[in-house]
Amino acid sequence: MRDDVDGLTVGQAAAQLGVTVRTLHHWDAIGLASPSERTSAGYRLYTAPDLDRLRRVAIYREIGVALEDIRAILDGASPEAAGTLRAARAQLEERIARLSRLGSGLERMIVAHERGVPLADEVQREVFGSGWDPEQARGAREAYGGTRQWRQFAEAAADRTAEEWREVADRVAGVERSLADAMDRGVAPGSAEADDLVERHREAFSAYFPLSRQMQVCLARRYESDPGFAAHYDGIRVGLAAWFRRAVDESARARGIDPETAVWE
Secondary structure, eight states: OOSSOOOBOHHHHHHHHTOOHHHHHHHHHTTSSOOOEEOTTSOEEBOHHHHHHHHHHHHHHHTTOOHHHHHHHHTTOOTTHHHHHHHHHHHHHHHHHHHHHHHHHHHHHHHHHHHSSOSOHHHHHHHHOTTOOHHHHHHHHHHHTTSHHHHHHHHHHHTOOHHHHHHHHHHHHHHHHHHHHHHHTTOOTTSHHHHHHHHHHHHHHTTTSOOOHHHHHHHHHHHHHSHHHHHHHHHHSTTHHHHHHHHHHHHHHHTTOOGGGOOOO
16 A cells, blocks of 8 residues: 555546446446545556556446457457447447437427428428418417427427328318318308308318317407408308307307407317
C-alpha cells in the first residue's frame, strides 16, 4: 500500500467511464475488472491498465456482449471471440436500424403536431384534390394547436400513409355525396334516413379525431357560417350546408341535446 501510486478511485473511474459505482463494484465482485492498487488509507485505485480493461468492458457491454463472454475475450480464453463480436455487431446494427425507424417516426410526429398533415404539399393535393390548400391545414395549427383534438389528430396523422389518407378522404367525400343525394330527394332533417347520415358523418369524421354529438353540432354550425366551409358544401349542392346543419340539430335534439347550448367538448 503506497501513497504515491497513480490511479483513480472507484467514484472517479465511474464518472470517467459514465457508469455507476455499483456497476464497478459488481464487475470487481465477479472478478471481471478490479482495481489493482490500494493507498495506505485503504482506498482502492484503478491504475492505467485497470482503466484500459474497464473501458473495453464498458464498450463490449454497451454493444450487448454478455459479461461472461467479455471475460473470455479479454482473458484470451474464447476461441470464438470473432463469432461473438460478429453476433454483437449484428445486434448493434439491428438496434441502429430500430432507432433510425423510431427517429423517422418521431420526425413525422413532430411534423404532424406542427403542420397537421405530414405529407408534402403536392401529395396532399393528389390525395385531397386539386382544390386542397395545404396552407389551410397549417393555419388550423394556429387556431387549434393547443386543443386536445389537435393532439389527437396529430397522433393519428403521424402514422398514416398517403393511401390511408386517401381512404379517409374518400370516406368523408362519400358521406358528403350521400348527404347531397338525400337533400335532392327531399329527405327531411329529423327523419330516420337523415339521422343515419348524420351518424355516418360523425363516424367518418372521427378518423381525424373523436367527434362527440355536441361537437358535431358545433361543427355543422360552422359549416354553415364559415365562408370557406359553406363554399365547400354549397359547391357540392347549393343549400347543403344549411340542410346538414338542420339535420345535425334534429339528430341532437332526439338524443336530448339542445343545439343552442351545445359546446365543443
